[in-house]
Amino acid sequence: MKTGFIGLGAMGIGMARNITAAGHLAGVYNRTLSKAQQLTDELQVAAYHQIEELAADVNLVLICVSADADVLAVVEKLAETVRPGTIVVDMSTVSSDTAKQAAALLAEKQVDFLDAPVSGGVEGAKNGTLAMMVGGDFEVLEKALPVLESMTRCIMYMGCTGSGQATKAVNQIMGAGINQAVTEALAFAQAQGLPMEKVIEVISGGASGNWFLQHRGSTMTRGSFAPGFKLVLHHKDLKICQSMAKKTDTATPLVDMTVADYERLMASGYGDEDISALYRLKR
Numbered sequence: 100m101k102t103g104f105i106g107l108g109a110m111g112i113g114m115a116r117n118i119t120a121a122g123h124l125a126g127v128y129n130r131t132l133s134k135a136q137q138l139t140d141e142l143q144v145a146a147y148h149q150i151e152e153l154a155a156d157v158n159l160v161l162i163c164v165s166a167d168a169d170v171l172a173v174v175e176k177l178a179e180t181v182r183p184g185t186i187v188v189d190m191s192t193v194s195s196d197t198a199k200q201a202a203a204l205l206a207e208k209q210v211d212f213l214d215a216p217v218s219g220g221v222e223g224a225k226n227g228t229l230a231m232m233v234g235g236d237f238e239v240l241e242k243a244l245p246v247l248e249s250m251t252r253c254i255m256y257m258g259c260t261g262s263g264q265a266t267k268a269v270n271q272i273m274g275a276g277i278n279q280a281v282t283e284a285l286a287f288a289q290a291q292g293l294p295m296e297k298v299i300e301v302i303s304g305g306a307s308g309n310w311f312l313q314h315r316g317s318t319m320t321r322g323s324f325a326p327g328f329k330l331v332l333h334h335k336d337l338k339i340c341q342s343m344a345k346k347t348d349t350a351t352p353l354v355d356m357t358v359a360d361y362e363r364l365m366a367s368g369y370g371d372e373d374i375s376a377l378y379r380l381k382r
């Protein structure tokens with residue numbers, strides 16, 4: 100399928116490179132045009148200057164932008180020129196309600212929509228090993244599959260529109276718990292005067308080992324918090340989780356604690372750091 104990509108952030112750049120390597124990418128759009136220019140020079144694909152221009156030229160649109168309002172703003176522009184029969188896949192992390200709104204807007208133009216958020220971090224985006232959770236029509240997913248497979252190690256069809264995003268909310272709650280556990284445990288280890296690299300290596304090989312410890316353990320204990328996954332973005336996700344949980348009367352004490360911690364860090368100017376900056380509050 101002739102594919103256009105919107106959103107060359109920390110995630111989008113790696114994804115776009117992998118789609119190009121698989122031979123699918125026609126061109127890209129990024130709000131800050133200079134970023135798109137650098138990548139199109141490297142990949143030898145088109146640089147679209149407007150979303151409307153991209154929409155008129157391709158039959159598969161992939162989106163990876165920051166938050167709910169951004170996805171809806173992009174979809175509104177797409178809807179102006181998109182051709183009937185096009186498929187739009189949003190890989191940003193947003194609410195299920197936003198996914199449903201985007202799908203309804205595009206359905207008016209006879210365009211199919213999939214909510215397909217991903218997990219695996221910038222490393223997963225770079226290496227093409229993301230896990231993707233998809234909501235929408237299964238037949239539409241089947242058509243987009245060859246392109247989506249070039250970025251992923253695992254694609255799971257979850258059900259109707261919005262169920263991909265609901266699954267991603269589950270992932271984000273676990274991410275909050277893992278961040279709390281790893282930052283607290285490593286701050287404890289440092290206070291005990293233990294050799295930190297050895298702590299990280301031996302625990303990574305046992306039952307408490309996990310992705311976050313392996314990929315962020317060393318950097319956080321050295322006081323380096325470059326993203327990665329920006330704290331403001333995880334805060335945005337956890338606010339979505341809180342509002343979804345409220346509707347079903349589900350208690351989320353871990354999410355509530357993490358939101359409060361992140362808000363302290365954001366107030367101190369650390370919002371654009373990696374989520375492992377939670378370590379600042381623990382050490």
Ligand code: NAP
Binds near residue numbers: 110111164217
């Ligand atoms: P990022 O580095 O901050 O990049 C955000 C991208 O979205 C940039 O290309 C930005 O353009 C674009 N953008 C934002 N608002 C826009 C708008 N209104 N119109 C057009 N473009 C807009 O973020 P990221 O880390 O790549 O994350 C992107 C999405 O993936 C988020 O929803 C995030 O929650 C999710 N995610 C992130 C990770 C991770 O580890 N980083 C993992 C899984 C999922 P500019 O260049 O002009 O700012």
